[in-house]
Amino acid sequence: MMPVLVALLVSLFTGNEQRPANQPESAQLILYREKEFISGLGKAYTFKINEQKQGKLSPNRFVQVTIPVGRIKVEFDNDYFTHSRPLWLSVQAGQTYYVKAAVEVDFLSSMMVMAPVDPQQARQELRRMKPEQPD
Structure with a gap:
């Protein structure tokens, strides 16, 4: 009887912090692009996460996307x-x-490159930007 009482008291004080089995774990990705001198004349580029189209990103804009836990791949669509x-x-x-x-x-082509950014620096750069408009 005593172990059951102790277990009950422990569960009351610690709370039930388990997630429901059907609720997936996730994180947030904030993808942004500053103003660029030559940026495809303001062209918005479509981006994908794990091979699935998520939206587009224009110069001086940002998007916030919910992403799954684990290893993910972020890329922009290629064109000519x-x-x-x-x-x-x-x-x-x-x-x-x-x-x-x-x-x-480059001379005849362009390359979309991405890099993770320190949160403090990113928040400072994001102050000057607007959210991307949905399609």
Whole structure:
């Protein structure tokens, strides 16, 4: 009887912090792009997460997306003139990840590159931007 009483008291004081089995764990990704001197003349680029289209991103805009826990792949769609290197992130539940994208222009092509950014720096850069308009 005593072990049952102790277990009951422990559960009352600690609370039931288990997630429901059907609620997936997730995190947040904030993908942004600053103003660029040559940025495809303001062109919005479509981006994907784990091979699934999520939206578009224009210069001086940001998007906030819920992402799954685990290893994810973020990339922009390729076209004739623009290529993209995928960015792989190891995602933990409840975290927010900031990723900056930029277009690097070469003679006849351009490359969309991405890099994770320190949260403090990202928040400072995001103050000057607007959210991306939905499709």
